[in-house]
């Protein structure tokens with residue numbers, strides 16, 4: 001009996017380690033929540049590789065930003081990569097997160113150790129040398145992928161994310177390195193467009209500057225290079241995967257994306273949220289399904305923190321990058337009526353200066369009913385999900401969206417435009433409210449349905465229960481990624 005158990009166990013371990021030996025994935029990203037994030041990509045990059053670790057040997061590659069070096073001043077350096085055209089030489093460091101995830105760091109201090117975000121300076125201007133910065137990241141990924149870096153570990157699959165790493169699949173192609181790649185599009189609207197005269201500086205062959213290559217309406221597009229050369233394209237929800245093949249959502253790339261879809265090389269895989277978003281792990285006091293008194297107390301703390309009046313009315317929240325995509329202008333238009341109807345609104349995030357200014361002005365006009373904090377603090381955001389009754393998300397397009405999932409986890413019902421991942425993660429009338437077409441009348445009609453529901457605590461609590469018990473597991477998504485790694489010949 002013991003022998004048999006040992007045998008079965010050994011077999012399982014053998015199978016698992018065989019799998020791990022087969023799948024060696026390099027996951028390339030420009031942000032990760034462990035060190036620096038500007039939005040959803042940073043959260044996905046922290047969560048997905050950790051879930052995939054159970055299925056394969058996945059390691060992350062990212063630039064050596066100031067925040068990374070501050071935490072690892074004496075990081076181990078494993079390799080040096082030479083300069084190429086206008087791309088400076090760099091080295092590859094290695095750090096390991098406490099939970100075991102291995103991160104390779106592209107060290108090139110002249111490019112990455114600066115104040116500001118990964119993409120912009122402290123005044124919100126794009127870094128002038130973003131093309132060099134992210135071409136350097138991409139070329140390092142290609143060199144590691146091709147086994148040219150001298151690292152002791154070589155991947156057999158490279159997983160890219162958005163335009164900052166998309167050029168990797170181009171470099172692999174131009175250097176004749178045969179390794180499958182996947183590009184995940186988190187947002188098609190950010191394409192990494194640069195002047196074509198930069199080709200030489202970036203070590204891109206002149207012949208690649210054509211429609212069947214990196215050219216996009218006379219400019220050089222990093223994202224298009226990824227879509228053109230990667231073995232497989234994914235995006236972060238099924239609905240968005242369909243939408244981006246249409247002229248309305250395709251940002252000029254819909255023709256190529258339609259072709260990839262016809263070839264079976266475009267898939268939608270929904271993001272998940274990880275276990276750390278269970279309310280009992282996030283809120284100071286656990287928020288259990290049905291513990292509405294605790295939710296009310298949290299709402300009072302949110303009101304206090306934003307300087308709002310004590311109220312029994314509905315509390316609406318926005319936790320978002322404050323950009324055109326997110327429909328901030330619609331919120332600005334709807335806000336006066338929302339306040340007239342007895343609602344209060346709290347907003348946090350940062351983004352385009354005109355939206356930040358207009359929101360601050362709105363708060364000045366309604367000091368007891370609208371509160372705005374420009375900036376981002378995770379604990380504040382979490383408390384807003386936990387305390388609010390409704391989350392507003394009138395995004396014009398939304399590849400997946402994470403905030404609406406966090407909100408549901410805390411019984412805050414999203415009121416959202418029926419598009420992309422919002423359509424795939426919110427059940428209209430069950431866990432939130434969806435409206436068709438990002439216009440003020442349809443947005444307000446959905447808000448009205450929310451207000452009607454708020455008036456009936458039986459209906460409100462039923463919807464909260466449904467929202468809180470919905471599953472948004474990363475496990476299922478990780479299995480789908482693994483399937484594509486295998487399908488594309490990883491290992």
Ligand SMILES: Nc1ncnc2c1ncn2[C@@H]1O[C@H](COP(=O)(O)OP(=O)(O)O[C@H]2O[C@H](CO)[C@@H](O)[C@H](O)[C@H]2O)[C@@H](O)[C@H]1O
Nearest residue numbers: 038039040041186236320321350376398399400401402403
């Ligand atoms: N100023 C700020 N600084 C730091 N964090 C902030 C922030 N403002 C908001 N956040 C946080 O970042 C997350 C935003 O994620 P979203 O998925 O909603 O949008 P984003 O457009 O960034 O991501 C894109 O990529 C993700 C991941 O694939 C897709 O879900 C999404 O649709 C797509 O637009 C939320 O958790 C929010 O709390």
